[in-house]
Structures are given as structure tokens and as C-alpha cells.
Amino acid sequence: MTTVLASASVTSDTSLVRFYRIGGCLLAFNFDDETTARLAGNFLECFYFRALPADATVGPTCTVEVFSGCLPRLPSVRQTFEVPRGSCHTSGDYFHFDIDESRVTVHPAGEPLVSVWLGETEHARHPVAIVNALSYAIQAALRKSSLFDFHAAGVVEPRTGAGLLIAGGSNSGKSSLTIRLAASGWGYLSDDMLVLEGEGLQVRARALRRIFAVSEGALAGLGMPDLFAALGTPVNSDRSKRRLEPDVGFPGRFVADCVPRTLCFAKITGENLSRVEPLSQAEAMRRLIRHCPWASYDHGTGREHLGVLARLAGQCSAFMLYSGRDLLEEPTRAAELLAPCLRN
Known part of the structure; x- marks a missing residue:
């Protein structure tokens, strides 16, 4: 640079x-x-x-x-x-x-x-x-x-050290998934906001936002009452959610950056059981572009931005996560479902 x-x-x-x-x-x-x-x-x-x-x-x-x-x-x-x-x-x-x-x-x-x-x-x-x-x-x-914001959560699987990015819009379950995984011993970067940085032939994800943002209802649904002690004031950008201080809720689990190996695109279904479906590299790239519109609109940085997204899609396996109620109701279900996806 x-x-x-x-x-x-x-x-x-x-x-x-x-x-x-x-x-x-x-x-x-x-x-x-x-x-x-x-x-x-x-x-x-x-x-x-x-x-x-x-x-x-x-x-x-x-x-x-x-x-x-x-x-x-x-x-x-x-x-x-x-x-x-x-x-x-x-x-x-x-x-x-x-x-x-x-x-x-x-x-x-x-x-x-x-x-x-x-x-x-x-x-x-x-x-x-x-x-x-x-x-x-x-x-x-x-x-x-040359750092590109990415509306995604970032976590690190503890046994392998593999980085997982969870992309999705508002109310796609990113924060709930991050909380569940951090409670299961995973490292966390952020529940919602990262930056991507090209490093030669690979891409590194860095934590950007410090706080988690979660509604009291969503936190209550996770069945983790101890985390209410980590709640702070309402989030300015979304007053329906409260600040959650992750270093209080999950001490020692923060990871400043990682080299992602897996991409997850999350969607809440309301069904009883969650499921995952693999995505091709081409489909992952299409979804990344939809999540990062300035890669197409900003002609000053767009070419470099698209190049970083292409490298990210190339270095990662990718899957679609259809989140069901089991991820909320069963404390270890998220880790059990997602960890094998990082090891394949």
C-alpha cells in the first residue's frame, strides 16, 4: 500500500x-x-x-x-x-x-x-x-x-484456529450466532462489522466495531441470563438494541484479526431445524458483491475492492446457513453444526 x-x-x-x-x-x-x-x-x-x-x-x-x-x-x-x-x-x-x-x-x-x-x-x-x-x-x-468494510460477524474455531465470517443483513441472526459460538469457547472479532484487507494473495479480516448489539428479547431467547450484566445503553444506530460489552461477557476471547477460511451467508427461517447448503465460489462471489455495493459503485476504489472480494471467495469454502429455532434453543447446537463446515 x-x-x-x-x-x-x-x-x-x-x-x-x-x-x-x-x-x-x-x-x-x-x-x-x-x-x-x-x-x-x-x-x-x-x-x-x-x-x-x-x-x-x-x-x-x-x-x-x-x-x-x-x-x-x-x-x-x-x-x-x-x-x-x-x-x-x-x-x-x-x-x-x-x-x-x-x-x-x-x-x-x-x-x-x-x-x-x-x-x-x-x-x-x-x-x-x-x-x-x-x-x-x-x-x-x-x-x-485499501480497507473495505464488510457487514459480517467474525469468529475463530478454537480447535483449528480457522476463521469464519458470517454475512447477512440486519436481523439475520449474526449477533445471536456470535454470542452462541463465543459462549462455546470460540474466539470473536465482531458480531456485525469487519474490514477486509488484502495481504498479497490472501485476505485478512480485522475487527472494526467494539460492541455487540442485541435486543433484550433476543438475549432472553438465548437463555443466557448472566449476559444481562454485560448489557449497556441503547445503541445509537438502532434504539431497539442494547450495547453488549463482549470483553465482559466473554473475557479473553477477543481476536483482533484472522485469515478467513470459510464464508457463511445466514438467513433465519423460523423452522425447527437448521441446515447448511454448500455454495460454489461463483455464487459466493455474487453474494459478496451484493453485500458490498460500493465495490461496484465507487469507481475510485471499486477495482481493488472487487479484487479483494475475489481473493476472499477464492480462499474460502462457502455455505448458506438456514437458521432454525434449534440454534436459539440448544446452547451447543451452533458450534456442533458449524465446526464441521470449517474442517472440510
Whole structure:
């Protein structure tokens, strides 16, 4: 990966510059005031970014500049399409995201810069709105740094050390599966949010989000009352779920990264029994692309992104998991069902 220095211009006050590292990515955040620095800092604490001194000598792979105030006027727009929580406008090689009354601008390929304007309306300053806007900024900055976010859980089978990624949308059972497996002695990376990083001919998955997010009803259904002590406040991005601190619930089980060997695409069926069906490499690749839309949309990073997904599909066996009620009702069922899939 080539390290380049971004030409950020928010402030020359080094007290408002922050550096964070994950894997081969070093992000610089430049803030125009203490309020935006605090808001972004609270957000970043939820992720496995390692804070570095402000005098870091290595140039960042991408800079995120964060402003507070009125949103700038959009330039001439070529195309507009809807995205979750807002819209995306393309202008030349720029992407402009209007998300919950804030603006995120992703600069063209070759310019390692993402600009954020946090709106000042009551809606824009709601905690959920801030999370949504900053999430778009972080994901874009990671892509510019050759790390690609993946909406998936990551676990490691204890006997073989094999990594398993569990992909699925919201309410596909990723968190419940991760909790069941961690309780059975498996290592965990995350229950929902990873980044993928190419390393030569292979792909490494890294933990991104620190907390688990689970509803009280789902946790009660797992029959694990001791875990209620690990529950925290509601999750900003989904108030129906609570933060679960995994280092409290499963001490010593955290794994920062792994080289995945198996991909699982999960779907809840409501049937009594769960089942697995193998997937071809081509079908796994199709599903990965559906789960990672920016591999197709972001022309600045799309080719590299697709290459990482292709290597991931090539290094992993893959299967479809149709989750039934047995995974919730039987404490050891998830490990018994999934472990053989990693050993084949």
C-alpha cells in the first residue's frame, strides 16, 4: 500500500488533529472546533482504532476533515440516487452524500481526502444522525486506505484456529450466532462489522466495531441470563438494541484479526431445524458483491475492492446457513453444526 499525505486544510491547530490506525490504514482527523472533535471522538471510541500521538511522523493514508456549520452548495450534479438515511449526488469524480442533514464529500481517486460538514439543525445533531453521517465518512476513508468494510460477524474455531465470517443483513441472526459460538469457547472479532484487507494473495479480516448489539428479547431467547450484566445503553444506530460489552461477557476471547477460511451467508427461517447448503465460489462471489455495493459503485476504489472480494471467495469454502429455532434453543447446537463446515 502506498502511503500518501493528504492535503487537509481545516486547521493548523495540532490540538484539533487526531490520528488513528487500524491494520495498514492511518487516518488523520482535522476538526474546526472542539465540539466536532468531541462528537467524532465519542463515535470512534466504538471501533478498534488505535489512537496515535498528534506528532505521528508517517503520513496518513487518508484525511477526514470535519466542519461544523452550514452545508456548502452542491456543485453541478450528474446523478442522484438514494442511499440509506439520505441521498448521494455525483459531480465529476466526487461523491456528495446528504445524510440526516449533514454532508459527506468523498474526493476523487488519487486525492486521499473526505470532507464532512455536520449540520447544526436539531435533527443533524441527534446522536443517531451523527453516527450515520460519520459512518459514511469512515467507510469512504477506509476504502481510500485499501480497507473495505464488510457487514459480517467474525469468529475463530478454537480447535483449528480457522476463521469464519458470517454475512447477512440486519436481523439475520449474526449477533445471536456470535454470542452462541463465543459462549462455546470460540474466539470473536465482531458480531456485525469487519474490514477486509488484502495481504498479497490472501485476505485478512480485522475487527472494526467494539460492541455487540442485541435486543433484550433476543438475549432472553438465548437463555443466557448472566449476559444481562454485560448489557449497556441503547445503541445509537438502532434504539431497539442494547450495547453488549463482549470483553465482559466473554473475557479473553477477543481476536483482533484472522485469515478467513470459510464464508457463511445466514438467513433465519423460523423452522425447527437448521441446515447448511454448500455454495460454489461463483455464487459466493455474487453474494459478496451484493453485500458490498460500493465495490461496484465507487469507481475510485471499486477495482481493488472487487479484487479483494475475489481473493476472499477464492480462499474460502462457502455455505448458506438456514437458521432454525434449534440454534436459539440448544446452547451447543451452533458450534456442533458449524465446526464441521470449517474442517472440510
